[in-house]
Amino acid sequence: MNIRAASEKDLDQIWSIFHEIVSAGETYAYPQDTTKEQALDIWLITPRKTFVVEENGNILGTYYLKTSQAGPGSHVCNCGYMVSSQARGRGLATFMCKHSQDTAKELGYKAMQFNFVASSNEGAVRLWTKLGFETVGKLPKAFDHPVKGYVDALIMYKWL
Amino acid sequence: MNIRAASEKDLDQIWSIFHEIVSAGETYAYPQDTTKEQALDIWLITPRKTFVVEENGNILGTYYLKTSQAGPGSHVCNCGYMVSSQARGRGLATFMCKHSQDTAKELGYKAMQFNFVASSNEGAVRLWTKLGFETVGKLPKAFDHPVKGYVDALIMYKWL
Numbered sequence: 001m002n003i004r005a006a007s008e009k010d011l012d013q014i015w016s017i018f019h020e021i022v023s024a025g026e027t028y029a030y031p032q033d034t035t036k037e038q039a040l041d042i043w044l045i046t047p048r049k050t051f052v053v054e055e056n057g058n059i060l061g062t063y064y065l066k067t068s069q070a071g072p073g074s075h076v077c078n079c080g081y082m083v084s085s086q087a088r089g090r091g092l093a094t095f096m097c098k099h100s101q102d103t104a105k106e107l108g109y110k111a112m113q114f115n116f117v118a119s120s121n122e123g124a125v126r127l128w129t130k131l132g133f134e135t136v137g138k139l140p141k142a143f144d145h146p147v148k149g150y151v152d153a154l155i156m157y158k159w160l
Numbered sequence: 161m162n163i164r165a166a167s168e169k170d171l172d173q174i175w176s177i178f179h180e181i182v183s184a185g186e187t188y189a190y191p192q193d194t195t196k197e198q199a200l201d202i203w204l205i206t207p208r209k210t211f212v213v214e215e216n217g218n219i220l221g222t223y224y225l226k227t228s229q230a231g232p233g234s235h236v237c238n239c240g241y242m243v244s245s246q247a248r249g250r251g252l253a254t255f256m257c258k259h260s261q262d263t264a265k266e267l268g269y270k271a272m273q274f275n276f277v278a279s280s281n282e283g284a285v286r287l288w289t290k291l292g293f294e295t296v297g298k299l300p301k302a303f304d305h306p307v308k309g310y311v312d313a314l315i316m317y318k319w320l
Contacts, residue, residue, distance in 0.1 A: 022231075029229035069189035069276055071182075072304045073313065113299065116229055137297020137315045139273065144232045153233065155297045155315060 003099055006050040006062060008040070013059040014052065015039055017084045025146045027124070028080070029116045032146075048077075049103060053092055060087035063096045065103055068113050077109040093124075097131050101160055111159045118143040119152040133158045163259055166210040166222060168200070173219040174212065175199055177244045185306040187284070188240070189276045192306075208237075209263060213252055220247035223256045225263055228273050237269040253284075257291050261320055271319045278303040279312040293318045 006014065018039045025032040030042065044050050047064035054060065061083040068078040079100045083092045104112055114133065117124055120143070129135070137155030145151050166174065178199045185192040190202060204210050207224035214220065221243040228238040239260045243252045264272055274293065277284055280303070289295070297315030305311050 025232055029231050029233040031231040031234075034231075069302070069313075071189050071191040071194075072185055072278070072306075073189040073276060073302055074191075075304055076299070076302050111300075111302065113302070116233060118232070136299055139236070139296055139315070139317055140271075140319060142229070142233055142236050142271065142273070142317075144235055146232075153229075155299070157299055157302075159300060 001053060001055045001060070003051055003053045003096070006044060006052045008044060010052050010059060010062075011036070011040055011044065014043060014062050017059065017062060017082050018043060020085060021082050027118055027121050029143070043080075048107070051096070051099065051103075053096060060084050060090075061092040061096055063100055065100055065107075067109075068115070075108075075110040076113050077104045077107070077111070078113050078115055079104075093127055094131065097128070101158075105160050109160065111157060113158075114154075114156040116143070117154040117156055118145060119154050120145055120148050125154060125156075128156050131158075161213060161215045161220070163211055163213045163256070166204060166212045168204060170212050170219060170222075171196070171200055171204065174203060174222050177219065177222060177242050178203060180245060181242050187278055187281050189303070203240075208267070211256070211259065211263075213256060220244050220250075221252040221256055223260055225260055225267075227269075228275070235268075235270040236273050237264045237267070237271070238273050238275055239264075253287055254291065257288070261291075261318075265320050269320060271317060274314075274316040276303070277314040277316055278305060279314050280305055280308050285314060285316075288316050291318075 022030045047066040049065045052059045052062045063081040068076040133156040136157040139153040141150035142153040182190045207226040209225045212219045212222045223241040228236040293316040296317040299313040301310035302313040
């Protein structure tokens, strides 16, 4: 298992992970019908960095890192992580989150922020908390969950 | 004094307000050296709606409205307001904020969110609170103020 910078050649494999997660509509603030072309823009073109974790040529997980706010907010970054359903339970999210914090520090960021964590995504909230992120905000009913309806969205934050 | 939809013809007047505020670096998360062309994109092209308040052909204030998050977050909108230094103290921010809430409801939004209010901008915090916005989050040291250094950024939210 190794981690490396992603390239557009990885799009097919990233798309299969992205599409599975985003079409479910339960965790990410992207439209459920996001297209592959839009995913390329969201995950590979717009971010400052994108990484993939691979094993024997198979991509198991991926994350992006970008600047959260411009100008007076540009010392804070934002990341998003996705793990293939075949690779759950192997600690990939933890591994990628730690890697992203190192990357962020190398790039000179002072803090990392998750803008919009569905409160129903309890596993993620628990994991980010364990990794030192504090829940610094709660947006009431800001996430429209396909099964649970409106649930709160959390803002999680860590000074690096 | 009347309010109307903005057009690209208003750019020169909007730019003089925008540039005065953004170059100070004290309130908005845009780079202090944002160009006029970038301002056009930020204020007039990217948002879903932009309005101007004018009096005798002079633009005194302006606001934009856009969707805050896509997909499961798309029922929440975000607005930004700017008032010319010549027109302060005349209630324009209050007027525009109320107008934006009506506009948001007409467009079907359920809530309005301010993503990044510098805590040092006490007048704005007081005003939004008076207009029914709740401080639902505090990002520690997320705003790099040119005079005060790192100050907290607030997230303010109102269910419409």
